[in-house]
Each structure stands twice: as structure tokens, then as C-alpha cells.
Amino acid sequence: xxxxxxxxxxVDTGTPEEKTVEETVxxxxxxxxxxxxxxxxxxxxxxxxxxxxxxRAAAASIRARTEEILAENALDVDEMTKSGAxxxxxxxxxxxxxxxxxxxxxxxxxxxxxDPVGSVIAEWDRPNGLHIERVRTPLGVIGVIYxxxxxxxxxxxxxxxxxxxxxxxxxxxxxxxxxxxIHRCLVDGLEQAGLPxxxxxxxxxxxxxxxxxxxxxxxxxxxxxxxxxxxxxxxRVQREARVPxxxxxxxxxxxxxxxxxxxxxxxxxxxxxxxxxxxICGSAETLLIDRPVLESLGAPIVAALRDAGCRVLGDEAVRxxxxxxxxxxEEDWSTEYLDAVISACVVDGVEGAADHIARYGSxxxxxxxxxxxxTADTFLDIVDSAIVLHNASTQFADGGEFGMGAEIGIATGRxxxxxxxxxxxxxxxxxxxxxxGQIRP
Amino acid sequence: xxxxxxxxxxVDTGTPEEKTVEETVxxxxxxxxxxxxxxxxxxxxxxxxxxxxxxRAAAASIRARTEEILAENALDVDEMTKSGAxxxxxxxxxxxxxxxxxxxxxxxxxxxxxDPVGSVIAEWDRPNGLHIERVRTPLGVIGVIYxxxxxxxxxxxxxxxxxxxxxxxxxxxxxxxxxxxIHRCLVDGLEQAGLPxxxxxxxxxxxxxxxxxxxxxxxxxxxxxxxxxxxxxxxRVQREARVPxxxxxxxxxxxxxxxxxxxxxxxxxxxxxxxxxxxICGSAETLLIDRPVLESLGAPIVAALRDAGCRVLGDEAVRxxxxxxxxxxEEDWSTEYLDAVISACVVDGVEGAADHIARYGSxxxxxxxxxxxxTADTFLDIVDSAIVLHNASTQFADGGEFGMGAEIGIATGRxxxxxxxxxxxxxxxxxxxxxxGQIRP
Numbered sequence: 037x038x039x040x041x042x043x044x045x046x047v048d049t050g051t052p053e054e055k056t057v058e059e060t061v062x063x064x065x066x067x068x069x070x071x072x073x074x075x076x077x078x079x080x081x082x083x084x085x086x087x088x089x090x091x092r093a094a095a096a097s098i099r100a101r102t103e104e105i106l107a108e109n110a111l112d113v114d115e116m117t118k119s120g121a122x123x124x125x126x127x128x129x130x131x132x133x134x135x136x137x138x139x140x141x142x143x144x145x146x147x148x149x150x151d152p153v154g155s156v157i158a159e160w161d162r163p164n165g166l167h168i169e170r171v172r173t174p175l176g177v178i179g180v181i182y183x184x185x186x187x188x189x190x191x192x193x194x195x196x197x198x199x200x201x202x203x204x205x206x207x208x209x210x211x212x213x214x215x216x217x218i219h220r221c222l223v224d225g226l227e228q229a230g231l232p233x234x235x236x237x238x239x240x241x242x243x244x245x246x247x248x249x250x251x252x253x254x255x256x257x258x259x260x261x262x263x264x265x266x267x268x269x270x271x272r273v274q275r276e277a278r279v280p281x282x283x284x285x286x287x288x289x290x291x292x293x294x295x296x297x298x299x300x301x302x303x304x305x306x307x308x309x310x311x312x313x314x315x316i317c318g319s320a321e322t323l324l325i326d327r328p329v330l331e332s333l334g335a336p337i338v339a340a341l342r343d344a345g346c347r348v349l350g351d352e353a354v355r356x357x358x359x360x361x362x363x364x365x366e367e368d369w370s371t372e373y374l375d376a377v378i379s380a381c382v383v384d385g386v387e388g389a390a391d392h393i394a395r396y397g398s399x400x401x402x403x404x405x406x407x408x409x410x411t412a413d414t415f416l417d418i419v420d421s422a423i424v425l426h427n428a429s430t431q432f433a434d435g436g437e438f439g440m441g442a443e444i445g446i447a448t449g450r451x452x453x454x455x456x457x458x459x460x461x462x463x464x465x466x467x468x469x470x471x472x473g474q475i476r477p
Numbered sequence: 478x479x480x481x482x483x484x485x486x487x488v489d490t491g492t493p494e495e496k497t498v499e500e501t502v503x504x505x506x507x508x509x510x511x512x513x514x515x516x517x518x519x520x521x522x523x524x525x526x527x528x529x530x531x532x533r534a535a536a537a538s539i540r541a542r543t544e545e546i547l548a549e550n551a552l553d554v555d556e557m558t559k560s561g562a563x564x565x566x567x568x569x570x571x572x573x574x575x576x577x578x579x580x581x582x583x584x585x586x587x588x589x590x591x592d593p594v595g596s597v598i599a600e601w602d603r604p605n606g607l608h609i610e611r612v613r614t615p616l617g618v619i620g621v622i623y624x625x626x627x628x629x630x631x632x633x634x635x636x637x638x639x640x641x642x643x644x645x646x647x648x649x650x651x652x653x654x655x656x657x658x659i660h661r662c663l664v665d666g667l668e669q670a671g672l673p674x675x676x677x678x679x680x681x682x683x684x685x686x687x688x689x690x691x692x693x694x695x696x697x698x699x700x701x702x703x704x705x706x707x708x709x710x711x712x713r714v715q716r717e718a719r720v721p722x723x724x725x726x727x728x729x730x731x732x733x734x735x736x737x738x739x740x741x742x743x744x745x746x747x748x749x750x751x752x753x754x755x756x757i758c759g760s761a762e763t764l765l766i767d768r769p770v771l772e773s774l775g776a777p778i779v780a781a782l783r784d785a786g787c788r789v790l791g792d793e794a795v796r797x798x799x800x801x802x803x804x805x806x807e808e809d810w811s812t813e814y815l816d817a818v819i820s821a822c823v824v825d826g827v828e829g830a831a832d833h834i835a836r837y838g839s840x841x842x843x844x845x846x847x848x849x850x851x852t853a854d855t856f857l858d859i860v861d862s863a864i865v866l867h868n869a870s871t872q873f874a875d876g877g878e879f880g881m882g883a884e885i886g887i888a889t890g891r892x893x894x895x896x897x898x899x900x901x902x903x904x905x906x907x908x909x910x911x912x913x914g915q916i917r918p
Contacts (some may be wrong), residue, residue, distance in 0.1 A: 466865060473746065
């Protein structure tokens with residue numbers, strides 16, 4: 037997915053020095069790592085006001101430089117069109133005045149969010165009089181590796197900054213001119229706020245070795261990697277990273293229609309979960325139908341999905357009660373279609389649904405539709421996914437819908453961040469202890 | 478630190494099947510991983526009552542099998558004595574009736590702690606009526622790699638169990654008979670509570686390759702590794718692990734005596750931080766003295782440390798005001814003595830102290846002594862360590878002292894767990910969302 041170029045390219049990294057082509061990628065990346073760590077130390081104690089000023093100034097710079105960004109983007113689009121990229125690819129890459137305005141507005145929205153750094157998560161007193169606080173701190177340095185969407189430059193850079201982290205951004209080589217132009221606006225913002233220009237660095241080479249260097253952690257200079265892109269990129273990052281990764285490889289989300297489901301609600305949720313937007317990670321990929329209601333609830337839901345334009349691949353049982361269902365293969369149960377296609381099968385109650393999800397799911401998001409509260413509680417309890425919903429569409433799997441503000445992605449790992457990764461998830465914490473001279477007996 | 482033996486040894490893994498010597502270490506470990514993952518799924522929804530029953534029954538079993546444990550331990554001690562182990566090593570390895578009773582009481586104390594699993598960390602409502610809860614779940618499977626202390630078998634296994642996690646324990650080969658006997662008591666407890674015997678597995682081979690297999694994550698079957706032991710073990714685990722690690726490599730803890738410190742308090746805290754117990758990770762290794770009070774506060778503190786039996790290594794400035802101070806080398810500033818030795822130097826105010834700590838520290842625990850609240854706030858803010866204390870001894874760096882109950886260790890990483898790693902830190906979380914039929918527009 038990442039295009040390889042072998043020669044390092046000299047690009048502004050937010051500092052006056054220019055890189056020479058003699059430097060190896062490893063040297064360039066090591067220097068970026070050192071600068072990021074130094075910037076992180078400054079950012080860790082930067083005021084909320086300074087960070088917000090940088091974000092608003094960057095938004096203004098994006099608006100002021102719209103023509104420049106569009107011109108750089110046109111060069112990227114032109115090159116990719118000539119190289120025969122697909123229409124979908126060109127669409128992801130192409131910026132418009134409207135998309136650039138949305139980017140600027142996105143930065144301002146992040147400025148409006150509460151600053152998580154410094155907030156006291158918990159506090160308590162000890163019998164000896166010590167007062168203990170657990171307080172949020174930045175994580176440190178976050179490496180973001182992404183593909184063709186240039187807007188990730190602004191979104192990811194801004195989220196990292198607001199949470200007090202230094203960011204190292206490595207965009208797709210296909211969009212490097214567009215991302216470079218956007219990055220210059222972020223640096224404008226940092227400079228106007230008196231923050232280090234190196235707080236958000238863009239990797240100045242499209243050499244693929246730069247990704248390998250980031251995945252190695254740059255000798256301890258990178259605390260976490262966030263990959264943003266397709267399965268190929270995320271899979272490589274998860275396999276090769278030597279530092280923690282916030283990501284989901286796939287969203288194989290399930291809707292389970294229980295025997296006690298309301299028929300209309302089950303139909304509406306199943307159709308919405310699959311068809312509202314089929315290309316997002318929270319889109320449902322498999323419909324699980326409780327055996328006793330296979331015919332009464334399952335058949336009409338399958339019909340409704342087909343009416344909505346969805347292809348349905350089913351097991352024998354589903355095919356026996358619904359028309360127009362193609363046979364599903366074993367592989368279908370673990371396939372993320374990201375399209376108007378759904379697999380459907382019968383299961384034995386909530387336990388059967390949970391077994392199916394444990395076997396084939398990706399621990400992302402699953403929903404149960406039922407009017408039976410006890411059954412719902414069982415599902416919410418035994419299904420081990422980042423998000424479990426009762427009587428709601430899986431398409432709500434989104435930081436904004438959760439009221440958490442902008443997210444850098446959704447994580448399915450169990451460590452540190454799980455589900456939507458917003459500002460809070462981009463922080464760590466420390467213990468602050470206040471005493472009056474206590475010594476330990 | 479880990480003794481290598483090349484032949485797999487057949488030992489009870491908590492299941493009736495016996496391993497044959499033909500199996501390779503990798504096969505044995507892969508099977509342990511699969512069983513742990515399966516056990517973790519059961520444990521994730523096990524009741525608090527069942528987990529506590531297992532812990533109390535294990536404690537009873539330890540008491541009932543005291544003679545057996547002592548006999549196995551005597552064999553370990555005998556072998557290590559013959560092989561010329563140091564007295565300190567033999568002391569760590571040796572069990573007594575008193576130490577065995579402390580282990581049993583430790584299990585009961587963990588049973589008495591609140592179960593973190595299922596507790597709601599946060600909850601809120603959305604304008605569309607969705608109710609969102611962030612709820613604690615177990616982490617999954619925890620691998621614990623330790624050295625000669627056999628009591629870690631009981632402590633670590635019990636903490637993992639109480640937080641709903643399956644544990645894979647790999648003790649030091651030097652204490653494998655003792656650990657095996659204790660492990661049998663844990664399995665007794667699990668069986669009496671109707672929980673899977675594989676919830677706490679002991680690696681049945683002293684082959685060093687088993688450690689490598691655990692560090693690789695057993696094909697996704699291990700969620701986190703906790704090393705318990707010396708710098709050699711922890712360093713290897715941190716370098717080689719492909720899964721997250723909860724650990725601290727060193728505790729190079731600092732006491733900074735500020736210009737506004739109370740003289741008596743500064744002296745008492747410095748002496749306590751170093752000398753109460755010199756061998757624990759929260760013991761102070763470096764004394765930082767603010768330049769204006771080098772003579773007035775620094776000299777008497779150095780004298781008090783020397784009176785308490787501590788060797789002091791100082792920079793030129795400290796040596797110029799205090800008698801009997803040996804010269805410190807550059808290396809001393811990053812040395813964890815774990816002994817009655819301390820390094821001491823002058824710094825320029827709280828910023829100078831923070832700079833020294835950032836350069837030489839290990840992000841573990843640091844204390845400031847001052848009566849100036851603003852200076853204290855600056856220190857607590859800008860020093861990036863897991864624990865920062867104002868007017869209290871660094872020796873409070875301990876989960877028990879924090880009121881968090883038993884801890885499996887102290888972590889200095891920024892991800893997931895930081896500072897004392899107790900029950901809460903051995904959990905993850907998920908989002909539980911309740912709706913009434915909401916679909917996303």
C-alpha cells in the first residue's frame with residue numbers, strides 16, 4: 037500500500053536546517069526522534085491556552101493557504117491519475133475548498149475540547165496523612181502512519197498536540213505534497229503560539245525504510261504508533277511494531293437478533309448497521325439470528341436488507357427461509373466486506389451468538405436486539421469486544437457519537453486504549469503525592 | 478540469571494494429561510497458551526465469590542501442605558547450596574513456616590480486596606438517549622517471569638486470578654520444586670471453586686526457550702508480561718518481548734532538597750528515603766541539593782547520612798562543604814546502588830533538579846522537600862516520573878502504602894499501567910451501550 041522510493045527527499049521538517057541527501061534514512065529518523073522527545077518535554081507543561089492558540093492559528097493558516105494546498109494537491113492527484121490509480125483512490129486523495137474548510141473547522145473543534153492533561157482522575161487520603169492524586173499526563177511521542185487521505189495530517193497532528201504529545205507523521209507518498217502543505221500550516225500555528233515547531237514533524241522522505249524505523253520505536257523516542265489506513269498497512273504495523281499500537285485490523289461487527297427482539301426494531305437496526313455507510317469499520321458484516329425466530333424475524337430482515345440493496349450470503353438455515361440468499365462459505369464469517377454485502381446465519385441463543393463472535397469476530401463492535409433485559413445483560417457481559425450495544429446500531433461505534441470528541445481511530449487491543457481513541461486515550465498518568473514530612477516507619 | 482536446562486521436564490500443568498519428553502518446548506508452550514486463553518474466557522465472567530473461594534481454598538491448601546512445600550524447598554536449597562549460591566540468594570530461596578503462613582495470609586488479603594471486574598469507571602448519556610458505560614474487564618492472559626523467590630508463585634497467581642486473568646507462571650529453575658508445590662495449592666483452590674485448573678499454569682520446563690516463547694506472546698495468547706526479578710531479567714524481557722511489559726528496569730530515585738526546605742524534615746526524609754531499606758526500588762540513590770542551601774542544609778544532611786552508616790559519593794561542591802565524601806564519577810548519577818550508598822550533587826533550583834532527573838533518572842519515584850508550595854507544584858508538574866512526592870519519603874513508592882492493596886510490581890512505562898501495578902492495573906475495559914432502538918441518521 038505504501039509506495040517505495042529509494043532516495044531520501046529534502047523537505048522542511050519544521051526547523052531551519054535542511055537535510056542533505058547524504059544522510060541515511062536512519063540518521064534522519066533518529067534526529068526526528070530526538071527532536072520529538074525534546075519537544076514532548078516542552079509540550080508536557082505547555083498551557084491549554086498555548087495549545088489552543090496553536091490550533092486556531094493553524095486553522096487560520098489552512099484557510100489563508102487554501103490555494104497553495106489545492107495547488108500541491110493537484111500535483112499529487114495529477115501524478116496518481118497518470119499512474120492509473122482507481123477512482124476511489126483519487127477521491128480519497130482529492131482536496132476541495134469544502135474539504136479544506138472542514139479540516140480548518142476540525143482544528144477549531146479540537147481547540148474547543150477540554151484539555152485532558154492535568155486533570156485529576158482519582159484522589160484519596162491515607163491514614164498517615166499523605167494525599168495521593170492520579171493525574172493525567174501526556175503519553176509522550178506518538179507516531180502516526182497513514183495512507184492517501186491528506187486530512188489525517190491535520191486531524192492526527194492536532195489531536196496529539198492537544199493531549200500534549202509530540203507527533204511524528206508519516207503520510208502516504210502518494211499525497212506527500214498535499215500533506216506537506218497542510219503540515220506547514222500546523223507549523224505556522226505552533227510558531228505563532230510560541231511552541232516548538234518540532235512538536236509536529238512530518239517525515240521528510242517517502243523512503244519506506246522510514247516506516248520501519250518508526251516501527252522500531254526510534255531508540256525509545258516513540259511511545260505509541262497509530263496506523264491509519266487499510267488492512268495491509270495496519271497488519272504490517274501490528275506485526276512489525278516494537279512499540280504499542282493503537283489500531284483495529286478489521287471491524288467484523290455483528291448484529292444478533294434474539295428471540296425476544298422487537299421485529300421492527302430488529303429490522304431497522306440490522307439495515308442501519310449494514311447499509312447506512314458500508315465502508316466504515318462499525319458497519320455490520322454478519323447477522324446472527326436466534327434459531328426460534330429464524331423464520332418469523334430472520335426472513336423479513338433478510339428481505340429488508342435485500343430491498344435496501346444488500347447482497348446476503350447465508351448458511352443453509354437462512355437460505356431455507358429466505359429467498360435470494362447466496363451460499364456463504366466458511367471464509368465469509370471472518371470477512372469484512374466494507375460493501376453492501378452481509379453474511380447471515382442461525383445461532384442458538386445468546387450463548388451461541390457469543391460463541392460465533394468469539395470465533396470469527398475482531399473484538400470491535402457487536403449489537404444485540406432484544407426486549408429481554410437479562411438476555412441483553414448476558415450478551416453485554418460475555419461478549420469480549422471493545423464496544424457492545426443493546427438495541428442500537430453498530431454504526432454508533434465512533435468517538436464523536438460517544439461524545440468523546442474527535443478520535444484518532446478505534447482500537448481493538450486490550451491495553452491502554454480500547455474503542456474510540458480520543459484525547460483522553462492519548463494520555464498517560466502519574467501519581468502526585470503531597471505530605472507534611474512523612475517518613476516510612 | 479536464569480539457569481538453562483535443555484531437556485523439557487514433565488510437570489503437572491494443572492490438567493490430567495502428562496507431557497511427553499518428545500514434545501518440543503514450543504509445542505508445550507503453544508498448548509499452554511491455548512489453555513490459558515480458553516481459561517481466560519471462563520474467568521472473565523467468573524463471579525467474585527468463586528474467585529475468592531479459590532483464593533481462600535488455596536490458602537487453606539498452602540497451610541495444609543506446609544510440610545510438603547518445606548520438603549520440596551529443602552531440595553531446591555540443597556541443590557543451590559551445593560552449587561555455591563550466595564547467602565543472599567539462599568535467603569531469597571529459603572521458605573520457613575512463617576514465610577509459608579505469610580503466603581497463605583497474602584492470598585486471603587487478596588480475596589478481601591474489591592473485585593475490579595465489572596465496576597463502572599465512567600457513564601454518561603447521549604442526546605439521542607444512548608447510555609454509555611465504560612466498564613472494567615479482565616486484561617486476558619498475563620505471563621509472569623520471575624527468579625528465585627518462590628512466594629511470587631502465590632502472589633502473582635492470586636493477583637491475576639482476582640482480576641479475572643489467566644496466568645502463565647515461569648519461575649526460576651533454581652526454585653522450581655518449591656514453586657511447583659505452591660502451584661499445586663493454587664490448583665487445589667481453583668478446583669474447589671469450580672474454576673478451570675488451567676487458570677493458573679506453571680511452565681513445566683526449566684528450558685530457557687520457554688521464556689523466549691512467552692516473550693513472543695505465544696501467537697497472541699499472552700496479553701502482557703510481568704517480569705519479577707533483577708535488572709538482568711527485566712532488561713532481557715524489555716528488550717525481547719513482543720507484547721507489552723509492566724516493569725521497571727531500575728529505581729534511580731531522587732530526593733531534592735530545595736532552598737525553602739525545613740532542615741529537620743529534609744534530613745529525616747533524606748535519611749529515611751535512603752536508609753530505611755536500601756534494597757527496594759523506592760530507595761533513594763541520589764541526593765540533589767539546591768545551591769543556596771548547599772552548606773546550611775546539604776552539609777548536615779550528608780553528615781546525618783554518614784552517621785546512619787551510609788557511604789556518600791559527591792560532586793566537587795558537596796565535597797567542599799562536607800567531610801568524608803568520596804568523589805562521584807559520571808556513572809554514579811545513573812547507578813542504582815541498592816545498598817547503603819548515595820550520590821549527592823548540587824543543582825540550581827527546582828528546574829536544575831528536574832533537568833538532572835530527566836537526564837539520569839529512571840522515571841520511577843522522586844521527592845522534593847520544600848515549604849514553598851509553588852516550588853513544590855513546579856516539581857510535581859515538570860518531573861516526568863511515575864510517582865512524584867512533596868515532603869514525603871520515596872520509600873512510600875509501594876502499592877500497599879498507596880492503599881491499592883497488593884501489587885504485582887511497579888511500572889515505569891507510560892502505557893496502561895504506571896506506578897504500583899495492583900488489581901485495577903491488571904484490568905482492561907470495554908464500552909457497554911444501552912439503547913431503545915437507536916439507529917444512526
